[in-house]
Amino acid sequence: MEKSEEFNFRRRQQGIRNQCLKEEEEETESTQEESNTVRRENSTSMTCCCCSSVSSSFIALVVCSLVFCCLICPVWSSLESGGGRHRPDNQTLQAGRELQKLRRIRQHLNKINKPAVKSIQSVDGDVVDCVLVHQQPAFDHPQLRGQKPVDLPDLLERPKGHEVGGMEEASFQLWHLSGEACPEGTIPIRRTREEDMLRASSIRRFGRKGTSFARRRDYTGSDHEHAVGYVSGDQFYGAKASINVWAPRVGDPYEFSLSQVWVISGSFGDDLNTIEAGWQVSPELYGDSYPRFFTYWTTDAYQATGCYNLLCSGFIQTNNRIAIGAAISPTSSYRGGQFDISLLIWKDPKHGNWWLQFGPGILVGYWPSILFTHLRNHANMIQFGGEIVNSKTDGFHTSTQMGSGHFAGEGFGRASYFRNLQIVDWDNSLVPPSNLKVLADHPNCYDIQGGINNAWGNYFYYGGPGRNVRCP
Secondary structure (H helix, E strand, O other), rough: OOOHHHHHHHHHHHHHHHHHHHHHOOOOOOOOHHHHHHHHHHHHHHHHHHHHHOOOOHHHHHHHHHHHHHHHHHHHHHHOOOOOHHHHHHHHHHHHHHHHHHHHHHHHHHHHOOOOEEEOOOOOOOOOEEEEEEHHHHHOOOOOOOOOOOHHHHOOOOOOOOOOOOOOOOOOOOOHHHHHOOOOOOEEEEEEHHHHHOOOOOOOOOOOOOHHHHHHOOOOOEEEEEEEEEEEEEEOOOEEEEEOOOOOOOOOOOOOOEEEEEEEEEEOOOOOEEEEEEEOOOHHHHHOOOOOOEEEEEOOOOOOOOOOOOOOHHHHHHHHOOOOEEOOOOOEEEEEEOOEEEEEEEEEOOOOEEEEEEEEEEEEEOOOOOHHOOHHHHHHEEEEEEEEEOOOOHHHHHOOOEEOOOOOOOOOOOOOOEEEEEOOOOOOOOEEEEEEEEEEEOOOOOEEOOOOEEOOOEEEEEEEEEOOOOEE
């Protein structure tokens, strides 16, 4: 009989220990827990009764058990106070998670927002920080740490056939309306704020494109849709185009609409390398519907490397008048004035870096060749055109517009365009693209029509409204 009671005693004590561990891990509450509390209290009472009937050889175990009970009783008391609750409620757990997320956001902001020599308030709500050029985010990269931007950019070997002309005034961004500028030796950086990161679908993916559309060359299996002109099958060392700027409507806050130049190398698998620049409307990234000048890069198909603008280390900015990620003004209007920006990306033959130029001669900065694998040598594909995200949140195709939101057939003043398309060849010469192909992967939603003439060289119109009677 004593052995049976001893066995039961041990089992009850082990049950107490297990129950305490279980209660610390549980995240839901039920009335069953209250009945368990009653059973545990009865069990504790029975334990005391059993203690009086055990042999003297069992006293040591009883003493140890009583000590254990004394240690855990305060924990039970604190959990049971306040109406018999045995765990933090869901609101407390949610508050804890939100606090942890906010701490991670602030840590990230401290990393990407560098100390400012001067800060400029833009009319659109942006804050532009003037950061010393050698303190910009690029130099947080392990392979760039401790370096400085390339000196004497005038010694760059620009592509042959490039018309330098006069230095175009870099006043195409809203923050210039303040009348202020960043001093020499600094670069303007759009400040990232808590609300920017809180809008993101995840902190880890903040400032990055999704990975789903990089798997196939024709893009048909993804939620990213395109209307593009492209050349492939050769070695390319850059590209140039003038891009019509609009403010397309974006139908979902987690979608975007952009128009850009892609410089691409590698396969459309995990090794894809890209350099990208153009304009985009992205409510998730920027919190508004302004078209904004942007850059992007990746070396692993948008998985872990690269980002938009200066939201990670990599791109080295050298210009103190252009803020990457800032809003563009003016924009084009339907049947009204048209506005476009000219962009050139090319690989400097002397140092191997990929430079970005705005207009006829303004150097924005460069992507160091050491960032890349395939693009360390050359590109094997150049693309020009538009891209949108179709999330199908209501089960239908998105109403997010591409370009002007009108189909290519409407032509100038109504449809968006790319003009003066050129590529940089092996001899560092700007030449018209040979065998330019055009592709719209969802032509009932967004389409494209190419052409060539003396005034615009190679060009195309592109875009569309998204959801319509032919694109349900």
